[in-house]
Amino acid sequence: MLIFVLQTLAEILAGGTSLTSTEQIDFSHPGNRREEGAGPTLNLYIFDIRESKQVQHSGRQVERKLTRALQPATVNWAPAWFDVSLLLTAWDRTALGEHHFISEALAVLLRHRTLEEEFLVPELRGYGNLNMTVALEPPIEIGSLWSALNVPLRSALYLTVTIPFEPQPTPVPLVWERIFNLRNQLSRDSDSLVLTRRVAIAGIVKSAVTNLPLVAAEVAVRGTDKSISTTKEGLFFFEDLHLGNYVLTLNHPGYLPQNVNALVDNQSNTFKEIFLTPE
Incomplete structure (x- = not known):
């Protein structure tokens, strides 16, 4: 110019x-x-x-x-x-x-x-x-x-x-960066775990009885081919999703299945904390 x-x-x-x-x-x-x-x-x-x-x-x-x-x-x-x-x-x-x-x-x-x-x-x-x-x-x-x-x-x-x-x-990509600071609830003196991921939907799956993370819980996005197992910290992440409303389907042996709504937009900072109830 x-x-x-x-x-x-x-x-x-x-x-x-x-x-x-x-x-x-x-x-x-x-x-x-x-x-x-x-x-x-x-x-x-x-x-x-x-x-x-x-x-x-x-x-x-x-x-x-x-x-x-x-x-x-x-x-x-x-x-x-x-x-x-x-x-x-x-x-x-x-x-x-x-x-x-x-x-x-x-x-x-x-x-x-x-x-x-x-x-x-x-x-x-x-x-x-x-x-x-x-x-x-x-x-x-x-x-x-x-x-x-x-x-x-x-x-x-x-x-x-x-x-x-x-x-x-x-x-502007379809996903954005989220930084989650998670503390192991088993030990008050443990260090925080900081994870940086470019995600559209993220969350943690816990037991409704013990309040502890559930490992290897299956989380799927209804209407898509996306499915993932939770990590040893109970975490899950999904990337490359359009803006809109989604339904997450959760399953874990010994627990009742559960459906959870999740919104993907450019303003949301929601981190889903999901509790599964034992059978």
């Missing part, structure tokens, strides 16, 4: 001043003066970029295509708006010549307090007119700015253009 801002301003300045082409507009450090005899030149230099306080856009749009391939969703973020500050200086054989080009540039830029969409390069279109301020106090103190540039103070214009930055779409 920064290149397109420079390109837009260069085309406006070249077309509205006595410069003959955009080749006479330079974008390098303002201390890097062109060779003698290169002719009059305007210099546009970006010196500051910060998020705009005037234009605030936030939010996201989720596009999810549910197919049998279980493709991830795509999150399209709203554009973030930034104030891009530029320094405009002129080079010529004489100081009067430089002042002349600065005056011409000021006159043409004042006619474009708002960069109308038809003057923008194609890559910046689609967001409406862009705000621009001319000759206001820069976001950095003037003396500090020139000192940081290591260039003697000279005549200049300070521009700020507010432009959008379009974040890249973010793929």
Whole structure:
């Protein structure tokens, strides 16, 4: 986006001043003066970029295509708006010549307090007119700015253009990360067991009588081919499930079968604790 801002301003300045082409507009450090005899030149230099306080856009749009391939969703973020500050200086054989080009540039830029969409390069279109301020106090103190540039103070214009930055779409998998901190209830002094899994449904199966984890309990997701046995800690995990409501079917020798509802969504932090009753 920064290149397109420079390109837009260069085309406006070249077309509205006595410069003959955009080749006479330079974008390098303002201390890097062109060779003698290169002719009059305007210099546009970006010196500051910060998020705009005037234009605030936030939010996201989720596009999810549910197919049998279980493709991830795509999150399209709203554009973030930034104030891009530029320094405009002129080079010529004489100081009067430089002042002349600065005056011409000021006159043409004042006619474009708002960069109308038809003057923008194609890559910046689609967001409406862009705000621009001319000759206001820069976001950095003037003396500090020139000192940081290591260039003697000279005549200049300070521009700020507010432009959008379009974040890249973010793929979101069907499963997300859950971190469970489980403590062995057989011993108060035992260390916690921390498990990190990318799961859609998770839980622990216990005996309703002893309150102890049940090992090798069969847990199945009704309507799918997914089935798993609980670990020695009584834990189970299921991955790669669409959003929606599910029914878990649980079986263990010596215990009554049980059905449990489970919800899979992007907001749920539910960890199922299931108790089976002995026969």
